[in-house]
Amino acid sequence: MIKKMFFAILAIGIFTTSCSNDDDGPTTAGLTLNLTGLEELGSDYVYEGWIIVNGAPVSTGTFTSVTFPQIFNVDATQLANATKFVLSIEPAVDPNPEPAPTKILAGDFSGSSAAVDSNGIVADFSGASGKYILATPTDTDDTNEASGVWFLDNTNAPPPVAGLTLPLLPDGWKYEGWAVIGGTPISTGTFTKVAATDDAAPYSGSVALPAPNGADGFFPGEDFLQGAPAGTTFPTDLKGATIVISVEPSPDNSAAPFTLKPLAHVVPGNAANHTVIDMGAGPVVSLSGTVSR
Incomplete structure (x- = not known):
C-alpha cells in the first residue's frame, strides 16, 4: 500500500512538472x-x-x-x-x-x-544664439517694415550674414521660425540651413530676394503682408510679438510649434526697423528623463 502511494505521488509530480515546462514562455x-x-x-x-x-x-x-x-x-x-x-x-x-x-x-x-x-x-542647443531684423524686403512699400522678420545680421552689411548660430540637425528634424502675434503662432517657414531660403513664403510679397555672398539663397524669415490667418490682420506690427525658433519633427502633422524651442525673444516696443536685435534662450532647450528597469 505504501509503495502504491509513493508511485502515485511521484507520477503526480512528474505530470505537474511536465505541464509547467510545456507552459513556460x-x-x-x-x-x-x-x-x-x-x-x-x-x-x-x-x-x-x-x-x-x-x-x-x-x-x-x-x-x-x-x-x-x-x-x-x-x-x-x-x-x-x-x-x-x-x-x-x-x-x-x-x-x-x-x-x-x-x-x-x-x-x-x-x-x-x-x-x-x-x-x-x-542636438545640443546650449551654444545656440540668434539675431533678427524687422523688415519687409518682398514688397516696395517702406511704410510697413515692422511687419516682417528675417534671421540675418546686417551690422556690417553689405552683404548681410546669417543671424542664427544653430547646430546641424540629424535626419528627421527641421528648424522652424515663428512670430507669436496676439497669442497666435504664425510660421515663418521651416529650414535646415541658416544661410539659405526657408521652405515656404505664404505671406510674403512678390519681390524676389537676393542671394548675398556666402548664402545659399536668402535667409530664413517672412514678410506678413497677405493671406493672414483667421483672427489676424496683415500688414501688422511685430513690436511686442514673440519671435521663436523651434525644432520640429519631419514629417510634422501639427500646425503648432513643437516642444523644443531653443531661441525666443519678445520684440521690444521701441525696436528700430532694419536694425539687428539679439534673441535669447528659448523656454525649452532640452528634454530629459529617467528610464528604470
Missing part, C-alpha cells in the same frame, strides 16, 4: 518611463520606446499620453541585456518595424536605470 519585466517636457503629438503619430540589445533595436511599445510615469512589460532577458534606451516619433500606422529617423531622447543604461536626454540624439 518568455518572462517579462517592467520598464518605467519618467520623462519631462514631452507634448502630445498629432493624431497621426505616436511615441515609441526602444531598447538596444546586442546592437539591435527592440520595441518596448508605443504611447500617446505624456503623463508619467508609465510602465511597459518587456522581455526580461532582453531588458536585462539592454545597453541603451531610445525614444522615437513614429507614424501611428507604421509598416516599418525599424525606428524612424526622428529620435528625440536617448541614454545608456547604468545598472538599473538610464538617464535620457535630447542633447545627444537631437
Whole structure:
C-alpha cells in the first residue's frame, strides 16, 4: 500500500512538472518611463520606446499620453541585456518595424536605470544664439517694415550674414521660425540651413530676394503682408510679438510649434526697423528623463 502511494505521488509530480515546462514562455519585466517636457503629438503619430540589445533595436511599445510615469512589460532577458534606451516619433500606422529617423531622447543604461536626454540624439542647443531684423524686403512699400522678420545680421552689411548660430540637425528634424502675434503662432517657414531660403513664403510679397555672398539663397524669415490667418490682420506690427525658433519633427502633422524651442525673444516696443536685435534662450532647450528597469 505504501509503495502504491509513493508511485502515485511521484507520477503526480512528474505530470505537474511536465505541464509547467510545456507552459513556460518568455518572462517579462517592467520598464518605467519618467520623462519631462514631452507634448502630445498629432493624431497621426505616436511615441515609441526602444531598447538596444546586442546592437539591435527592440520595441518596448508605443504611447500617446505624456503623463508619467508609465510602465511597459518587456522581455526580461532582453531588458536585462539592454545597453541603451531610445525614444522615437513614429507614424501611428507604421509598416516599418525599424525606428524612424526622428529620435528625440536617448541614454545608456547604468545598472538599473538610464538617464535620457535630447542633447545627444537631437542636438545640443546650449551654444545656440540668434539675431533678427524687422523688415519687409518682398514688397516696395517702406511704410510697413515692422511687419516682417528675417534671421540675418546686417551690422556690417553689405552683404548681410546669417543671424542664427544653430547646430546641424540629424535626419528627421527641421528648424522652424515663428512670430507669436496676439497669442497666435504664425510660421515663418521651416529650414535646415541658416544661410539659405526657408521652405515656404505664404505671406510674403512678390519681390524676389537676393542671394548675398556666402548664402545659399536668402535667409530664413517672412514678410506678413497677405493671406493672414483667421483672427489676424496683415500688414501688422511685430513690436511686442514673440519671435521663436523651434525644432520640429519631419514629417510634422501639427500646425503648432513643437516642444523644443531653443531661441525666443519678445520684440521690444521701441525696436528700430532694419536694425539687428539679439534673441535669447528659448523656454525649452532640452528634454530629459529617467528610464528604470
